[in-house]
Amino acid sequence: MVKSDAVRAKGRHRLFARLLIPYLVFLMLAMMIGWMIYQKTIVLIEKEATESHMNLLEQSKDVLDRRLEELASITQQLAADTRIIQFQPVTNPFNGTNTYRIMDMNKSLYDYKLSNNFVFNYYVLFKNSEMVFSPGASYSYEHFFQRVANFNQMDSRAWSTLIANQFHTRHMLPAQSVMMEGLPYSMLTYLQSIGYPGNPQGVIAVMIDQKEIQKLFQGLHISDGGWAYILDNEGKIISSLSPGMELDKVPFETKRLIGSKGVIEQELDSKPMMVTYTKSSYNGWTYLVGQPTAVVLGKVRYIQKIIFTFACIFLIAGIFVAYLLAYRNSRPLRNIVNMIMEKTDALSQQRDAIGFIGETVSGLFQNNHRLQSEIEQQVPLLRAAYFQRLLNGQFVSSRDADVLLKHVGLDLQGMSYLVTIVHLRGFDNGYSSDLLEELDMKRVLAKEMLRRALDYDGFVYDIADDQFAVLFIYKADQVDSYKALVEQKLKETRATINNQLKLVSVYGMGSVCDSLTGISRSYEQAREALNAQIWNNKEGGLWYDELPTDRNHYYFPQDVETRLIHLAKAGDQTEVEHLLDELYRENFEQRHLSMSVMKLFLFEMWGCLVKLLPQMELDQQTVYSRMAVLNGSNDSYDSMRKNYESVRDTFQWVCEIANENKKSQNVELIETIIALLQISYMDSELCLDKVADQIRISKVYLSQFFKEQTGINFSDYLESLRMEQAKVLLQSSGKTVNEISEYVGYSSSNTFCRAFKRLHGVSPTVYKKLNTQKYG
Incomplete structure (x- = not known):
């Protein structure tokens, strides 16, 4: 009796454990699923945070590229200014009429900083005269570099060497300390030489306050140990966007920067850092930002803490609830187990209570059900293999096909057959894991729609990710109307697939056959019709007997x-x-x-x-x-x-x-033409024909080419060039109107006077008188 009670108590504990364990397993399964979702969520959030940071850096880079493009446009306009071009050969700026040129230059230079806050100021430095011009002011080299712009790292001699020995095109000097009119600044200097490559006549220097660049990148939080730099295409530091950081050293190995942009996590000085970089396609500069990983992913870390906290609470509460449910649900089962154990010899065999009940009450039923399930699971596989052999023509005789047909549980003898191939468009635009999952789902749904439309008139078989083979089965008395029946079912299915799945379906339909072995021929005909329909990029269906017959000659004379x-x-x-x-x-x-x-x-x-x-x-x-x-x-x-x-x-x-x-050839040619005009405009015989002969092209092509490249006619440009020089001479020289007209290339003073008045509204004499009074 004591042993029986001990066994019963042991059985009750086992029953309680059997009920408790599933709850705990379910709880752990839920926790595991939650953990996987959590891991994917954290990865997505981290990716979003880094992408957001990268987008912010990209936006700042694009703004700076546009700013630099504006500087390029400004310097190009200045380099093309007639006054600047004419002042380049001047060696003695204060001799004779050159003084008036200086005054005219001071007055005519536009102050771009009024309309562009990115420009601190700009200066035009001439090599021959050693003069420096800015809007409203002019200086000698010595005065400019001592009083106006005192570069700590460069003196006037270094600047002279920089101007004379190199031709600078969109060149940026790194940020350096400069005393601008007695005030300290950190300036970047944008250089654009004037003159020609190999013969620089000076340089246009645009001063950019580094604070303006830092404003463009102010959305990048680089506090708490962060840093940011701009590097040129040679890896040299152009600007430091981090106050207090060294300008001559980047705290990161730039050789690790692979590709045009990216994010790299690395420990720098025993501190986890996230380095974000992007390279400009405009000038090859690299924008490099390093931030502590904890700062960039602060929000992610906060979410992690919250999730961990709630997960622990959920686990403790789940275990407690599982214990209560197991205890409550085990009570009626314990009574049943005790009753069964009293009337059986299970005590001597130490059998598990629930296992014993399952074996004695429902063992036979479960075994029978298991066998039936296994057979039913094999039937779809057998049918799929059977249809594959039918479509591929692997049956030698109809007798073999009929025998296997009965084995898979079908009776299709004495019927007529027709194969149609359905192609779903939308599976050929590139793949990703999400797209593949979506397309798999749509394929299954489309297949199910086809099955519902067929009802009992056929079968659907997968032949590719985006194609199904449909075997239509008809009785002998329906063969005459098979086309209409097939087209009706496919039309209904096509509309359903298009409306619900947003996929376009295309059909190819073979001919009717009366034997199982003829199905392979109908299948090949359907494939050929489908290929023709896809080839023509058409929707809907095409019958095999509608295919064109002449397909043996191509057109390419x-x-x-x-x-x-x-x-x-x-x-x-x-x-x-x-x-x-x-x-x-x-x-x-x-x-x-x-x-x-x-x-x-x-x-x-x-x-x-x-x-x-x-x-x-x-x-x-x-x-x-x-x-x-x-x-x-x-x-x-x-x-x-x-x-x-x-x-x-x-x-x-x-x-x-x-x-x-x-x-590239056009750029070289237009530069040659403009240089020729700049040198030879004084020649009264200079015209379109003469220039065309000198550069050995037709005058018609020259006229069209010049208008396309400059936006103005050849004659208008030459006239404008001559008139600008005439204005300079009228203002600053003692020559007569006749002498000036002859000097700038006019064979007749009357022609010159008419052209001058047409362009400027007054005659040359009046213009000379007005400007003489103004500057006299």
Whole structure:
């Protein structure tokens, strides 16, 4: 009796443990799922925080790039100013009429800092005269570098060397301490030389207060041990955005910066740091920001603490609730177990109570149910394998097909069959894990919609991620109306898939067959019809017997090829694109070429590109690597269309290279023309024909080219150049109007006077008198 009570007590404890353990397992499972979700959430939040930080840095970089582009525009306008150009050769600025030039220069220079707060001030430094000009003021080198802008690291001699020995184009001097009119500043200096490469005549120096740059990056919180720098394309420090940081040393190995932008986590001085960087495509500068990881991910760490706290509370509360539920639910079961144990010999066998009940009451039922479930699970696999063999034509005789048909639980004898292939568009725009998951879901839903539409008239079988084979089954008396029945069901399904899944479906339908072994032929016919429908980029369905028959000749005559080559060499992208579209419509849409003929056509197109390689000195490997795709591609209309798109992209690449070559030549040519006009404008015989002869181009091309590049006519530019020089002479020289007209290139003073009055509203004599009184 004592032993029986001990066994019962032990059984009650086991029963309680059996009920408690599932609750605890469920609780731990929920905790594990929550932990995985938590991990993904933290990763996403960290990614969002770093991306937000990167976006802020990118925005600041873009603003600074636009500011620098404004400086480039300002310096280009100043470099093209006639007064600045004419003052370049002056060596004695205070001799004769040069004094009036200085006064005119002081008056005419526009004060850009009034409209652009990024510009602290700008100065034009001339090499020959050693004069410095700014809006409303002029200085000698010695006075300027001692009283106006005293650079701690450069004196007037160093500046003279910098101006005379190098031609600076959009060059930025790193931030350095400068005494501007007695006040200390940290300045960046933007340099743009005047004159010509190899013969600099001076420099335009734009002063930028480093505080203005720091304002652009003020959204980047670099306190609490952070730092930020701007590096040029050689890795040298242009500006430090962190007050108090050293300018000659970056606390990070810049060699680790890979790519145009990124985020790197590293311990610097035993402190976890997050380094964010981005490189400018405008000037190659690198923007580098380092912040303590705890600062950047402060919000993430706060969320982590909250989640950990609530997880611990949830775990303790869950264990307590699981204990209560297990105790309450075990009470009625314990009574049943005690009753069964009293009437059986389970005590001697030490059997588990719940296991004993399961074995004696429902053992046979469970075993039978298990066997039935296993058989039912195998049936879909057997049917799928059977249909695959049917579609692929792997049955030698109808008898073998009929035997296996009964084995999978189907009776399709004496029926007529038709195969249709359904293609879902929307699965070929690139893949990601989220997109694949979404497309899998849509594919399953689309398959289910097809099954519901078929009802008992057929079966659906997967043949690809975006394609289904549909086997329609009809009785013999329905064969005459099978087309209408098939089209009706597919039309209904197509509308449902389009409305609910936002996918476009395309169908290819084969012919009717009367035997199971003929299904493979109907399948191949449906595939060919579907490929033709995809090839033509059409929606809906196409029957095999509607396919065109003439598919053996492609269109690409010799004159079209010659024209295409000439257009590509000329860089005419519009005409090349138009011609390629015509070839596409003719060969892909109208002719419906067979696969072998289409390959011949594509090889012919690639051969046209190969002919261009030696003529334009292009990179042959680029074309050969793209052409190699055709050999490895599968024989499908979709792969042929994609290969033609590669041909189109390669022609686009050829046109872009041709245009780039033309553009570089155009810049050199316009500089040559303007330099010639600057030197020879005094020649009265200088005209469009003479300039065209000197540079050996036609005058028609010269006229059009000059208007395209400068925005004004050749004659208007020459007249403006002569008039600007005439104004200078009228204001500052003692020459007569006749002498001035002859000096600036006019053969007749009357012609000069009429042109001057037309442009300035007064005659040269009146203009000279007014300016003499003004400066006299």
